[in-house]
Amino acid sequence: MVHTRFAPSPTGFVHIGSIYSVLLDFAVARKNHGKFTIRIEDTDRNRYVADAEAKLYEAIDWFGLQEDESSRKGGKFAPYHQSERLAVYQEYVQKLITSGNAYYCFCTTERLDQMRKDQQKSGKPPMYDKHCRNLSAEEVKANLDKKIPYVIRLKVPENIDIEVNDLIRGKIFFPSKDVDDQVLLKSDGFPTYHLAAIVDDHLMEITHIIRGEEWLPSSPKHVLLYQMFGWQMPVLFHTPTLRNPDKTKLSKRKGHTNVGWYQDQGFLPEAILNFIGQLGWTHPEGKEIFSLEEFVQLFKLEDVSPAGPVFDETKLRWMNGKYIREILSEDELFERIKKYLTLAISDQQLKKVIPLIKERLEVLSQVNDLLQFLLPEQQIDVELVKKQSKKTEEEIKKLLIDLQEALQTDEEWTVQSIELDIRNLKASYPDWGGRNYFMTIRVVTTAFPVTPPLFESIEVLGKELVLKRVESVINKL
RNA sequence: GGUCCCAUCGUCUAGGGGUUAGGACAGCAGGUUUUCAUCCUGUAAACCCGGGUUCGAUUCCCGGUGGGAUCACCA
Numbered sequence: 001m002v003h004t005r006f007a008p009s010p011t012g013f014v015h016i017g018s019i020y021s022v023l024l025d026f027a028v029a030r031k032n033h034g035k036f037t038i039r040i041e042d043t044d045r046n047r048y049v050a051d052a053e054a055k056l057y058e059a060i061d062w063f064g065l066q067e068d069e070s071s072r073k074g075g076k077f078a079p080y081h082q083s084e085r086l087a088v089y090q091e092y093v094q095k096l097i098t099s100g101n102a103y104y105c106f107c108t109t110e111r112l113d114q115m116r117k118d119q120q121k122s123g124k125p126p127m128y129d130k131h132c133r134n135l136s137a138e139e140v141k142a143n144l145d146k147k148i149p150y151v152i153r154l155k156v157p158e159n160i161d162i163e164v165n166d167l168i169r170g171k172i173f174f175p176s177k178d179v180d181d182q183v184l185l186k187s188d189g190f191p192t193y194h195l196a197a198i199v200d201d202h203l204m205e206i207t208h209i210i211r212g213e214e215w216l217p218s219s220p221k222h223v224l225l226y227q228m229f230g231w232q233m234p235v236l237f238h239t240p241t242l243r244n245p246d247k248t249k250l251s252k253r254k255g256h257t258n259v260g261w262y263q264d265q266g267f268l269p270e271a272i273l274n275f276i277g278q279l280g281w282t283h284p285e286g287k288e289i290f291s292l293e294e295f296v297q298l299f300k301l302e303d304v305s306p307a308g309p310v311f312d313e314t315k316l317r318w319m320n321g322k323y324i325r326e327i328l329s330e331d332e333l334f335e336r337i338k339k340y341l342t343l344a345i346s347d348q349q350l351k352k353v354i355p356l357i358k359e360r361l362e363v364l365s366q367v368n369d370l371l372q373f374l375l376p377e378q379q380i381d382v383e384l385v386k387k388q389s390k391k392t393e394e395e396i397k398k399l400l401i402d403l404q405e406a407l408q409t410d411e412e413w414t415v416q417s418i419e420l421d422i423r424n425l426k427a428s429y430p431d432w433g434g435r436n437y438f439m440t441i442r443v444v445t446t447a448f449p450v451t452p453p454l455f456e457s458i459e460v461l462g463k464e465l466v467l468k469r470v471e472s473v474i475n476k477l
Numbered sequence: 478g479g480u481c482c483c484a485u486c487g488u489c490u491a492g493g494g495g496u497u498a499g500g501a502c503a504g505c506a507g508g509u510u511u512u513c514a515u516c517c518u519g520u521a522a523a524c525c526c527g528g529g530u531u532c533g534a535u536u537c538c539c540g541g542u543g544g545g546a547u548c549a550c551c552a
Binding site: 007009041043044046105109120125149151166172173174175179180182185187190192193194197212215217218219220243245247275278279280282286305306307308309310312315316325358360361362370422435437439441442443449450451454 | 478479480481482483484487488489490491499500501502503510511512513514515516544545546547548549550551552
């Protein structure tokens with residue numbers, strides 16, 4: 001059975017790149033009727049952030065990429081917090097010691113730092129110098145008895161080529177002389193990622209390891225561990241790194257990495273998933289817009305391009321707008337917009353105005369700018385009216401008085417009747433250019449030069465408020 | 478610096494030994510429209526370089542170049 005996993009460390013906010021991994025984990029598992037597990041890699045006590053795990057699950061739910069097994073859902077491989085599995089790692093690291101594939105290291109941090117400094121100075125790659133690799137059993141025992149702090153390191157074999165098989169990159173060979181004797185067990189008794197992940201992936205029967213490309217350089221260590229334990233290697237797939245416009249790894253400073261930001265802006269989870277899904281992968285029919293269900297059905301891991309794509313926010317915005325105006329129903333849009341609306345606007349009014357704003361919305365949070373004109377307290381700027389009309393105060397005043405009259409007597413107050421009122425009135429003002437005429441009315445009634453369609457806007461505003469606004473401008477002229 | 482990965486328009490990509498190298502976003506120019514958008518039409522824009530294989534390489538191979546990732550008792 002196919003079994004994928006997402007194994008985050010709870011160290012902060014949820015990264016958009018994590019969602020890329022999760023999407024692939026989810027899709028591969030679903031497509032093959034397998035399972036998708038979330039395992040929390042909380043082995044670093046220093047970087048632990050308490051609410052990170054809750055944030056993660058919140059994001060998972062928001063995107064609709066729910067896992068089958070996890071710390072919150074349980075499962076047959078529980079526990080899913082690595083911090084609760086310490087005894088397991090101790091057991092396996094002992095096996096490595098016994099089989100001669102790992103060794104105790106008593107080097108101090110100071111010595112290690114000095115060593116690296118020296119290596120850097122002489123232009124050598126910083127690597128452990130294997131100082132404790134050949135300690136005799138007696139020396140080890142003596143040190144242990146003296147309670148000298150220690151770590152346990154991987155004994156990387158000398159002079160071999162380690163073969164890593166990546167699904168999309170093929171076979172990659174690493175000379176073992178370039179592979180460091182990695183720390184497997186820290187002096188606090190916690191495992192490092194390298195030990196914990198391999199042990200858990202095996203014990204949890206993970207078949208596909210889907211993780212970021214940044215793990216590629218350390219994968220020979222993982223291959224070695226599988227060999228030493230005599231375990232079968234899962235399929236390895238390293239996801240292409242998402243990039244900033246300058247091609248560097250997507251980062252906080254140069255782009256938006258926090259899923260929370262996308263939520264706040266009013267990006268739709270469907271649109272984000274669609275967008276991420278077509279990075280490195282193309283729909284077989286070349287479709288740009290496709291649902292998660294469709295993606296799950298058609299996606300093939302081996303078809304992903306290995307080149308790291310730039311995360312193009314502009315295209316994401318376009319796609320988000322596309323979802324808003326073409327994919328979501330108006331009822332659905334109404335429910336979602338409500339969550340972003342901070343203006344005091346009634347549900348009834350909002351519902352009415354949605355057809356007017358849906359094609360003007362790229363992200364949901366823009367609704368607050370677009371609906372400013374509906375606020376009753378909105379003041380009309382006379383200077384702006386003058387500027388848009390390109391007429392004298394007297395001429396404007398004359399028009400507005402006629403407008404007031406025309407609207408006053410409109411008993412229907414429908415888009416059609418309002419349009420008729422205003423177009424009929426235009427006939428009496430042949431010397432007003434169409435653009436200036438309508439712009440004047442737009443600013444007087446809505447307060448803004450840029451608004452949804454004029455007659456519809458006036459209708460939604462209501463007769464009372466519109467007349468009040470016209471009146472207010474007349475009085476200021 | 479060592480190791481490893483990668484390479485088609487500005488961006489996301491399709492394609493693949495013989496193509497007018499296709500699409501999408503962004504750009505530009507028109508059209509629709511009382512504004513802004515939407516929508517429609519058109520336009521400009523790419524196979525990193527050098528060898529080799531071949532009748533023929535953008536496509537396959539090698540080498541450069543460029544970009545990236547990584548080198549912790551972090552994941």
